[in-house]
Amino acid sequence: MTKVLEVHKLNFSIEEKKIVNSVSLSLKKHQILALLGQSGSGKSTILKLIAGLLEPDSGKLLIDHERITPPSEKLIAGHPKIKIVRQDNPLFPNISLRENIEYELRFFNEEYKAERVEKLLKMTGLKKAEHQLPRHSSEGEQQRAAIARALADKPSLLLLDEPFSNLDYKNKSTLKEEVKQLVAEENMACIFVTHDISDVFGTADQLAILKKGKITQINEPLSVYNYPNGTYEASISGEFNLVKQDTVSQLFKIKAKKRRLIIRPEAIKIDASGKYKAKITAVIERGVYKELALKIESEILKCFTMESYTVGDSVNFDILRYAELD
Incomplete structure (x- = not known):
């Protein structure tokens, strides 16, 4: 064209x-x-x-x-x-x-x-x-x-x-x-x-x-x-989690080539069969969705979900995608 x-x-x-x-x-x-x-x-x-x-x-x-x-x-x-x-x-x-x-x-x-x-x-x-x-x-x-x-x-x-x-x-x-x-x-x-x-x-x-x-x-x-x-x-362009390479390697067993990972909150999917475990430390109502704080050892990840959870719940989750940064 x-x-x-x-x-x-x-x-x-x-x-x-x-x-x-x-x-x-x-x-x-x-x-x-x-x-x-x-x-x-x-x-x-x-x-x-x-x-x-x-x-x-x-x-x-x-x-x-x-x-x-x-x-x-x-x-x-x-x-x-x-x-x-x-x-x-x-x-x-x-x-x-x-x-x-x-x-x-x-x-x-x-x-x-x-x-x-x-x-x-x-x-x-x-x-x-x-x-x-x-x-x-x-x-x-x-x-x-x-x-x-x-x-x-x-x-x-x-x-x-x-x-x-x-x-x-x-x-x-x-x-x-x-x-x-x-x-x-x-x-x-x-x-x-x-x-x-x-x-x-x-x-x-x-x-x-x-x-x-x-x-x-x-x-x-x-x-x-x-x-x-x-x-x-x-x-x-939006909310994100920034996680260091050593944390990614230790907690999620992801072999990152670069120093940091960006994970969007909606790329974290809570699922009973998920590979990773976390505890919910905060729940914020955002209208049609909820923002959760997931604690995995010393790391806190922001997650968006349509489902209802309460502080103290233990959940499993998967990381659907991420971007690597130097």
């Missing part, structure tokens, strides 16, 4: 401080990439560089095999094939959601504009809210209208900066499904920025972990989650 976006060794600094450090990535049509990292890791800056809104120090940026022109070479920064929806990118406050979308198509003929706006309103579930002013609309409706407005002129690449951060669970779930559908139906690619791993699963095809402006790991989300490159990648 043809590449929509190519980023090669992208660098950006502010007053000699490196903000983006040799970032390389590529995207094909219908692909969604999530950028996950702590605040200040360079996520939003990368979006602005790709969108042609910031001047890179060096590197190559291509959209549909054409160079993305930097701001220094344009009268108005940006690229017509790339649309970005930022957290600080508000709708026009005194016109309806529909009129906000129509504004992006003001240079097109009326017939095409009406047809395109109708399609976008239906795709984003905004038909019932189309005549509302932004201030009379929910956060979810405003976010969907901003995305619909960005899609009006059929971009090749959609960039979303923290699109789910201010939404409740229901609106977040709905918008995630709509983003997937929009990317497929509009025949484009998408990058979204987040600091929450729950935004990634079920939405992104690829996950890039960012630390101090550098991509430290990029792969399918489940692969990154199950086999993180290090403790930073593990911590930014």
